Amino acid sequence: AASDPDLVARALAAKEALGDKVFVLGHHYQRDEVIQFADVTGDSFKLARDAAARPEAEFIVFCGVHFMAESADILTGPDQQVILPDLAAGCSMADMARLTQVEMAWEAMTAAGIADSVVPVTYMNSSADIKAFCGRNGGVVCTSSNAEVALEWAFEQKADVEGGAKVLFLPDQHLGRNTAVLKMGLTLDDCVVWDPHRPHGGLTAEQLRDAKMILWKGHCSVHGRFAPEVVDSLRAEIPGINILVHPECRHEVVLKADLVGSTEFIIKTIEAAPAGSAWAIGTELNLVQRLANAHPDKRIVFLDKTVCYCSTMNRIDLPHFVWAMESLAAGTVVNRIEVDPDTERWALVALERMLALPG
Ligand code: 13P
Ligand code: SF4
Numbered sequence: 001a002a003s004d005p006d007l008v009a010r011a012l013a014a015k016e017a018l019g020d021k022v023f024v025l026g027h028h029y030q031r032d033e034v035i036q037f038a039d040v041t042g043d044s045f046k047l048a049r050d051a052a053a054r055p056e057a058e059f060i061v062f063c064g065v066h067f068m069a070e071s072a073d074i075l076t077g078p079d080q081q082v083i084l085p086d087l088a089a090g091c092s093m094a095d096m097a098r099l100t101q102v103e104m105a106w107e108a109m110t111a112a113g114i115a116d117s118v119v120p121v122t123y124m125n126s127s128a129d130i131k132a133f134c135g136r137n138g139g140v141v142c143t144s145s146n147a148e149v150a151l152e153w154a155f156e157q158k159a160d161v162e163g164g165a166k167v168l169f170l171p172d173q174h175l176g177r178n179t180a181v182l183k184m185g186l187t188l189d190d191c192v193v194w195d196p197h198r199p200h201g202g203l204t205a206e207q208l209r210d211a212k213m214i215l216w217k218g219h220c221s222v223h224g225r226f227a228p229e230v231v232d233s234l235r236a237e238i239p240g241i242n243i244l245v246h247p248e249c250r251h252e253v254v255l256k257a258d259l260v261g262s263t264e265f266i267i268k269t270i271e272a273a274p275a276g277s278a279w280a281i282g283t284e285l286n287l288v289q290r291l292a293n294a295h296p297d298k299r300i301v302f303l304d305k306t307v308c309y310c311s312t313m314n315r316i317d318l319p320h321f322v323w324a325m326e327s328l329a330a331g332t333v334v335n336r337i338e339v340d341p342d343t344e345r346w347a348l349v350a351l352e353r354m355l356a357l358p359g
Helices: 005-021 044-052 066-075 099-111 128-136 147-157 173-182 205-210 228-237 251-256 263-272 285-294 318-329 341-355
Strands: 022-027 040-042 059-063 081-083 118-123 140-142 166-170 191-194 213-216 242-245 278-282 299-302
Touching: 005 022, 005 318, 022 044, 022 066, 040 044, 044 059, 044 066, 044 341, 059 066, 059 318, 066 081, 066 128, 066 341, 099 118, 099 128, 099 166, 099 205, 099 213, 118 128, 118 147, 118 173, 128 140, 128 341, 140 147, 140 341, 147 166, 147 173, 166 173, 173 191, 173 213, 173 251, 191 205, 228 242, 228 251, 242 251, 242 263, 263 278, 263 285, 278 285, 285 299
Parallel strands: 022 040, 022 059, 059 081, 118 140, 118 166, 166 213, 191 213, 242 278, 278 299
Antiparallel strands: none
């Protein structure tokens, strides 16, 4: 749907009034009506770096979800203020790993005698206190763009311990499993799933000792809904179609796909695809629709018509964006996201380890 012209004019006026004081970041899953005002767009890795590279901007307006705004706050200077236009824009996956739950899992690993060989790795899609937990315990943050190098780094950290290194991967079991099995040569038997809602994670001490990857039982409520049967029916319906999916999809879906990668990878792949080629994309719908509109010479379909937008990404709409921008222009700071100093310090350790990874 076309954006309300009055709101568009108000957003433009507020942005112009703020000038260089404001820098607007837009995640690829944002609505068209919002992304049109972004100074940069990107996946969570690119946006984390872009936020850090703008020390002159007093306000970073983050059109994305809560954990991304927290990461931007951690990576930007103390005088910069990060604004999330709707505070209800969270992430159900990030909410699946709470610090108290992770600490209980760590205690169980200590009791099982394996904590010394475990390196915690958290996906960017996690709260700042989970990133800080990783920072404190020798771990690292990763994104869907660099999960493989982050896992390589993590396994190297404890390569010399008896029995070999293990990774505790938070909070997305699918990104963890897909990366471990498809990129690192581990087997499904090397992976166990820690369920925070069951005593001792639902695992025996022996299972913990035998595992190489301890996957947290979290998932993305959007990507987790794509099903392998849909891939089969699309291939039957559109001969020659290429299946391109995000690694947050279930392992059975990724196994049936032709290509798998982060949102930046998905965009680059479609940009480089020849005219006339056909693609089914398994990621958030706003991005798939934008790609289809931008590439009318290619046939681009959404992998599964029954899967919806990410409801929390969509909370950032034009009215919220205009309200945040006009408030800033009028001198009122609204919806600031501020991570407490101790959490920030340790989360930064884990994020800086990520930014120092090769590639
Ligand atoms: P990336 O931006 O890292 O590809 O992650 C996708 C996602 O689900 C963000 O919420
Ligand atoms: Fe979270 Fe999934 Fe939405 Fe990304 S797409 S914000 S991982 S629920």
